[in-house]
Amino acid sequence: MATINDLSEGEIGQNRLVYSPTWIEAQKQVIQWALKLGLTVTVDDFGTAYMDVPGTDHPDQVIATGSHIDTVAQGGRFDGLYGVLGGMQAIENLLVTEGHPKETLRLISFSEEEGSRFPDTFTGSKHYTGAKINLAMTDPDGIHFDDARQTAVAQLNLPGVKHDLPDLPDTFTELHIEQGPRLIDHQLQIGLVTAIVGQRRFTITVKGIANHAGTTPMDERADALEMAVTLISQLRDQAHQLDSGLTFTVGEMHISPNTSNVIPGLVTFTIDTRSNDEQILDNFEQIIHQVVAQHQEPKITSTVNRWAKSDVTHLDDQLLAANQKTADKLGFSSTQLASGAGHDSQIMAKVTRTTMIFVPSIDGISHAPEENTGQVDLLHGVELLTESLHQQAY
Ligand code: GLV
Ligand code: MN
Numbered sequence: 001m002a003t004i005n006d007l008s009e010g011e012i013g014q015n016r017l018v019y020s021p022t023w024i025e026a027q028k029q030v031i032q033w034a035l036k037l038g039l040t041v042t043v044d045d046f047g048t049a050y051m052d053v054p055g056t057d058h059p060d061q062v063i064a065t066g067s068h069i070d071t072v073a074q075g076g077r078f079d080g081l082y083g084v085l086g087g088m089q090a091i092e093n094l095l096v097t098e099g100h101p102k103e104t105l106r107l108i109s110f111s112e113e114e115g116s117r118f119p120d121t122f123t124g125s126k127h128y129t130g131a132k133i134n135l136a137m138t139d140p141d142g143i144h145f146d147d148a149r150q151t152a153v154a155q156l157n158l159p160g161v162k163h164d165l166p167d168l169p170d171t172f173t174e175l176h177i178e179q180g181p182r183l184i185d186h187q188l189q190i191g192l193v194t195a196i197v198g199q200r201r202f203t204i205t206v207k208g209i210a211n212h213a214g215t216t217p218m219d220e221r222a223d224a225l226e227m228a229v230t231l232i233s234q235l236r237d238q239a240h241q242l243d244s245g246l247t248f249t250v251g252e253m254h255i256s257p258n259t260s261n262v263i264p265g266l267v268t269f270t271i272d273t274r275s276n277d278e279q280i281l282d283n284f285e286q287i288i289h290q291v292v293a294q295h296q297e298p299k300i301t302s303t304v305n306r307w308a309k310s311d312v313t314h315l316d317d318q319l320l321a322a323n324q325k326t327a328d329k330l331g332f333s334s335t336q337l338a339s340g341a342g343h344d345s346q347i348m349a350k351v352t353r354t355t356m357i358f359v360p361s362i363d364g365i366s367h368a369p370e371e372n373t374g375q376v377d378l379l380h381g382v383e384l385l386t387e388s389l390h391q392q393a394y
């Protein structure tokens, strides 16, 4: 799958932004492998693929697993994709060794989770669970979500593939790399996820006045970038001072006109904040508004737009306890931990019993080209998932 990648000149890692030509190729590949395995494939309006082995006794009871196939820009090979291909491997293992399940087994390849192209996150699982998505939103090139979506989904209309939105499953298990250093630092093989952090993402727009770099005196400028730097450094200092475990990241910035001899007239930048505590997120949101309000000037104005909000999510205790027992039985060293990354599981948990299995990330690196997990660790995760699905569906 890592060869299905569209890097531009000078880029490294994996680019599979939702509804791009590479994304279409990748989702087609997943579907083709599923068809070859004999799974029944359904694709919904957002391009999420649902790949079923119908249950022999209780076909309406659905035990689901899966993750997402999109990546961040210049991301790694495992975030998301491991849960899709690992899930497919687990289902293949079960078909070979145990035959058909009593309950339906479903592999889900979600269309989008990362929020890397359009200003929304988890749009695949949100659509599945009935949340409304703003179809008019645009990517940085001005392409509408709905246009990109329709063009891409039309290409998934392969022979043998149904078009529908299936019923929700009875359980959902997501296999994923940890994306952080805790398992690798403690030499543990498996992480069982108790909860997922809440997130808020914002875009700050700073409007100044573009002007000549050489003729505009220093005290007569309305430099939007200078203001952006001030805002970022004050907010970062506040985030540090809180000392609450809140994470604060400015990961994206656009400078206009972005040329060496013009004072920047317009700057936009994003803020990503996360915490296990809603109160801390709410307080920091207030701080963002306060700091921005304190820095309004006659010729430089700034606005705040919050475009993503997800609450702290607690996953299912019983499924976690069952997976803990199974991990112990299989002889895997493990720990229970909260996830600092967002996952489709936090959306699925709103509608069904949901659990997550983590495997170690080498050097704790993720959302980067160096993202990696040892092959043996990858196999351990699949083994635990296989056993978990076996207990639930056979
Ligand atoms: C998605 O991977 C996120 O946690 O940002
Ligand atoms: Mn992921």
Ligand code: MN
Residues within 6 Å of the ligand: 072, 079, 114, 341, 367
């Ligand atoms: Mn990710």
Ligand code: MN
Residues within 6 Å of the ligand: 113, 114, 341, 342, 343
């Ligand atoms: Mn993620």
